[in-house]
Amino acid sequence: MTRPLAVAHRRPRTLSFRGASSRRATRDPPTRPTRSRVLRLTLVTALVQAATLTGLAARPASAETVRVFAASSLTEAFREIAAAHEAARPGMKVELSFAGTQVLRTQIEQGAPADVFASADLAHSEALARAGLLATPRTFARNALAVVVPAGPARVASLADLARPGVRVVVAGPAVPAGRYTVEALRRLAAPGSLGPGFDARVRANVVSEETNVRAVLSKVVLGEADAGFVYQTDAASAGARVRVLEVPSSVVAEYSIGVVSGAADAAAAEAFVGLVLGERGQAILRRHGFR
Amino acid sequence: MASAERPPAALWLASSVLVVYITLPLAALLLVLPPGELLEHLRSPMALRALWLSVKTTLVATLLAVLLGTPLAYLLARFSFRGRDVLDTLVDLPITIPPVVAGVALLLAFGRRGLLGRHLDVLGASVAFTTVAVVMAQLLIASPFFVKAARAGFESVDTRLEAAARTLGASPWRVFWTVTVPLARPALLSGVVLAWARALSEFGATMMFAGNFPGRTQTLTLAVMTALESDLETAVAVSALSLGLALVALVAAKRMAGRWSVPRA
Numbered sequence: 045m046t047r048p049l050a051v052a053h054r055r056p057r058t059l060s061f062r063g064a065s066s067r068r069a070t071r072d073p074p075t076r077p078t079r080s081r082v083l084r085l086t087l088v089t090a091l092v093q094a095a096t097l098t099g100l101a102a103r104p105a106s107a108e109t110v111r112v113f114a115a116s117s118l119t120e121a122f123r124e125i126a127a128a129h130e131a132a133r134p135g136m137k138v139e140l141s142f143a144g145t146q147v148l149r150t151q152i153e154q155g156a157p158a159d160v161f162a163s164a165d166l167a168h169s170e171a172l173a174r175a176g177l178l179a180t181p182r183t184f185a186r187n188a189l190a191v192v193v194p195a196g197p198a199r200v201a202s203l204a205d206l207a208r209p210g211v212r213v214v215v216a217g218p219a220v221p222a223g224r225y226t227v228e229a230l231r232r233l234a235a236p237g238s239l240g241p242g243f244d245a246r247v248r249a250n251v252v253s254e255e256t257n258v259r260a261v262l263s264k265v266v267l268g269e270a271d272a273g274f275v276y277q278t279d280a281a282s283a284g285a286r287v288r289v290l291e292v293p294s295s296v297v298a299e300y301s302i303g304v305v306s307g308a309a310d311a312a313a314a315e316a317f318v319g320l321v322l323g324e325r326g327q328a329i330l331r332r333h334g335f336r
Numbered sequence: 337m338a339s340a341e342r343p344p345a346a347l348w349l350a351s352s353v354l355v356v357y358i359t360l361p362l363a364a365l366l367l368v369l370p371p372g373e374l375l376e377h378l379r380s381p382m383a384l385r386a387l388w389l390s391v392k393t394t395l396v397a398t399l400l401a402v403l404l405g406t407p408l409a410y411l412l413a414r415f416s417f418r419g420r421d422v423l424d425t426l427v428d429l430p431i432t433i434p435p436v437v438a439g440v441a442l443l444l445a446f447g448r449r450g451l452l453g454r455h456l457d458v459l460g461a462s463v464a465f466t467t468v469a470v471v472m473a474q475l476l477i478a479s480p481f482f483v484k485a486a487r488a489g490f491e492s493v494d495t496r497l498e499a500a501a502r503t504l505g506a507s508p509w510r511v512f513w514t515v516t517v518p519l520a521r522p523a524l525l526s527g528v529v530l531a532w533a534r535a536l537s538e539f540g541a542t543m544m545f546a547g548n549f550p551g552r553t554q555t556l557t558l559a560v561m562t563a564l565e566s567d568l569e570t571a572v573a574v575s576a577l578s579l580g581l582a583l584v585a586l587v588a589a590k591r592m593a594g595r596w597s598v599p600r601a
Contacts (some may be wrong), residue, residue, distance in 0.1 A: 069467040135567025213467060214547070219566035252465035257567065264547070268449040269464045 071201070109137045110310070110317045111157060113148040115164035115221065115300070116257040117187065117276045121164065121333040125326050129317055138317065144257035145217045146219040152177055152305060159308035160317055162300065164258075164276075165221035169301040181303035184321050187276045187336040189222070189229050189295045192265045192287040203290055204239055207246035214261050214270040217254035223300060226274040228296045239294075262287075278334040300335070367574050369569060377573035385551045386559035388575065393467060393555065394535040397474035401482045406581060408461045409486035410512075431480045438476055439544025446472065446545075469546035470553050474535035482531040489523025522592070529589035533582055 110129075114122045119142050126138035141148070145164045149172060152158050161178055163169040169181035193200045199211055206213055216223035230244035255261045258275050265273040266286045276298060280289045300320055306312040318327045369377070377383065412424055430438060446453040446469075448462050454464055463469045493516050500509045500573050517524065539557040546553040548562060563571035 110571060144565065150565055150568065217548070217562060217565070219562075251549070251552065254551050254562075256561065267447060269443065269447050269547075274411060 093227060108135050108310075108313065109139055110159050110313050111141065111160040112141045112160040112162065113141050113143075113152065113156070113305075114160075114162040114188050115145045115148070116142045116259040117164055117222070117279055118142070118162055118300070119259065121278070121335065123332050124329050124333075125321060128325060128329065129320050132320075133212070133288055133316070136313065142257075142259075144216070144220045146221075147256065149334065157309070158305045159310070159314040161305055162301065162302045162321070164298055164300055165223075166299050166301050168221065172305075173303065173305055177306050178303045179306060181301040182318075182322060183299050184302045184326075185300040185330045187278055187298040187300065187335055188275055189225050189292050189298070190277045190280045191272050191290040191292060192262065192275055192280045192283065193212070193272045193290065194265055194268045195288055197287065198271065200290070203233065203292065204243075205252065206272055207243050207252075209238070211250050212252045212269075212271045213247060213250040214253045214264045214273040215251050216258050216261055216274070220257060221257075222274065222276060223254065223257040225296045227296055229274070232296070233292070234292055263270055266275075281334045337388050351453040360475075362579060365572065365579055368574055369475060369576075373569065373574055374573050377567075377570045378577055380567075380570050380573075382554075382559055382563065382567075383570055383574050383577070386554055386556045387550065387577065389467070389470070389538060389554065390556040393470045393474060394532055397471045397478055397535045398482075398528060398532040400471070400475050401479035401535075402528060405483040405527075405531075406486060409483045410490055410516075412483070413487045413490035427480050427483050430476055431484075434539065435473075435477055435540030436544055437540075439473060439541035440546040442469075442473060442541060443478065462547065465547045465549065465553060467546075467552055470542055470555060473545050474538045474543035477538050477541055478531040478535040481534050485519070485523050485527025485530060487518030489527070492523065493519040525592045526589050529585050529592075533585050536581060536585075537576070 079231070108159075111212070112122065112126065122142075125251055126140055129138050130136055141158070145152075145168050148158070148161060149168045152161060152172060153175070158252070161169060161172065161181075162184075163181070164187075166181070169178055172178035173181055191203060191206070193202075199208075200206060205211060215226050218224065230247055233239045234241055234244040252270065253264065255264065258279055261270075261273040262275050262279045262283055264270040265275075266283055277289070280287060302318055304311060304314040304318060323329075356358075365372075378387075379439070408427065412420065433441075435559070443450060443464070445451050447464055448454065448457045452461065453464075463472065497519070498511050498515050501515045502508070506514065537557060538555070539561070542553065542555060543558060543561075548554050548558050554562065556574055559572050560574050560578070562576060
């Protein structure tokens with residue numbers, strides 16, 4: 045089997061207003077305080093205050109809610125885990141928000157009220173942990189890539205067909221974990237002895253869309269708009285008979301990680317949810333959905 | 337008619353809430369990055385490609401909206417016939433449905449397995465994931481804005497003036513171009529600008545129907561969405577640019593409407 049990927053990639057710093065940032069403030073050339081400058085400063089102060097106020101207001105009074113931000117490939121599995129959590133703890137409510145991991149990360153960096161972050165890779169959660177926004181992320185599931193093609197007569201019968209001119213391939217974008225795994229999988233397929241050098245470049249020339257999450261890739265294939273798409277094996281399974289799956293040999297392994305977001309409204313409740321995911325019950329549900 | 341007397345303080349106060357609410361987020365967009373950095377991020381290949389694609393597609397979509405929408409607006413404004421109300425509602429519908437729903441509808445109609453698309457696909461002409469799909473999404477969402485404005489414009493033209501021109505021997509075609517269109521011009525122009533601005537802000541239908549690929553289907557709005565995930569500064573810069581474009585469009589529309597408006601007796 046293959047080693048998991050840990051690709052570090054560049055991320056922008058969190059945006060902050062000039063009025064609130066000493067780094068930017070010192071870089072501004074010293075000018076005399078003109079009227080417009082004073083006006084601007086007042087505005088910025090007002091903006092910062094407004095932002096702080098709304099940030100406080102966004103926290104709900106009820107402590108019995110866990111807000112879980114999860115990678116979209118976890119959709120079905122986490123819905124089931126959330127239901128199990130709610131059933132086991134009366135009065136507990138789990139709010140799920142699914143999107144591409146990189147979208148969720150940006151939202152958390154910008155102060156979105158999340159309690160638990162479940163990432164489709166290690167890179168994004170480790171970056172949040174480094175920024176002090178996430179307590180130690182732990183690996184809780186593994187997944188592998190697969191190529192899906194529409195059911196019925198399809199233009200792609202084997203992986204080699206992906207490189208044929210005119211084939212429409214849809215992938216996840218370069219910031220999406222699935223997109224980065226795809227790039228790596230293609231690189232490995234282009235190795236000598238596999239599909240040969242140049243394979244990855246020819247496939248990439250066939251890419252017609254870079255979606256913002258892996259489920260959007262899947263739906264483009266299910267609808268028959270794309271001839272093939274790179275998704276996770278679990279996504280392929282969730283689409284059932286509507287797609288046909290081509291195995292990707294020696295594919296990269298996606299490692300999913302989960303952690304409690306710093307400043308969670310109720311850290312204990314968030315911990316309890318993470319515990320369920322890591323525990324026997326949660327692992328059984330994940331396995332049933334095809335995770336390893 | 338607007339009164340020249342000073343508005344009462346209470347009215348100012350009541351109005352100010354919404355004004356501040358509108359101003360704050362827009363100001364934030366412009367203030368968060370220093371102007372220099374803003375420009376620098378606008379020069380990124382992603383922003384430039386998205387800008388160029390948006391300019392191209394919205395101009396084509398607006399042109400099509402005018403070409404295809406003018407006869408329809410005239411029909412609705414000047415003739416009464418069975419089913420006119422139904423037609424009128426139908427034309428307004430894209431304004432009220434969520435754009436992403438319009439995108440699904442476009443897929444189901446023109447997608448490769450769609451109602452019409454499956455026949456097009458046999459002919460080798462499939463539109464999904466192409467720049468054509470971007471224009472189609474924009475046309476569907478934006479054209480009703482032009483039709484509505486143009487219809488109101490045609491309705492505001494005094495038919496007696498047209499009749500007078502006819503009695504002087506002008507052909508209906510000539511009357512349309514020399515009497516109706518000039519008199520309806522402010523409405524027509526504001527319809528053009530509204531449709532263009534709506535096409536520029538199109539997101540949901542484009543995302544669904546055209547996909548997201550730099551230089552081909554990644555318009556300004558899709559670039560904001562994509563950049564938001566990896567390069568926040570570029571996302572803010574492109575957002576600020578879109579705000580600027582919208583502002584220019586509005587000011588232009590108001591000026592044109594003012595210059596060409598015809599005082600009526």
